[in-house]
Amino acid sequence: MFDVLYAQAQAQAGQSPTNPLMQFLPLIIIFIIFYFLLIRPQSVKQKEIEKKRAALEKGDRVITSGGIYGKVVKIKNDVIVLEVSNNVNIEVARTFIANVLEKEQNKGSSAVQESENK
8 A cells, every 4th residue: 555655655745846936836827816805895995985074074974883862063173073962072083084974964864853853
């Protein structure tokens, strides 16, 4: 049995050595797939969020990373003052703003709030 294995090993040793690049080719392909499916879309999404944070204005409705909905009352450099209820203001770091609600959502959510307040 060992003679057969030894003979196969000798036959394989006689073959020309493979290119080292060919050994790493599957890993390179996997990395490229991960880049285009995971890494690149995440960086595009992060840039979009950063643009929204930079364009914050007074009166915008936002969601914090803690899940708090609020309206921007004041902007001081990296600190945003949010109104979460009548006469209830909180200070939040700009980096904790998870999402800026779109204008259509602003109108819809303000109508819901007005109906809840009545």
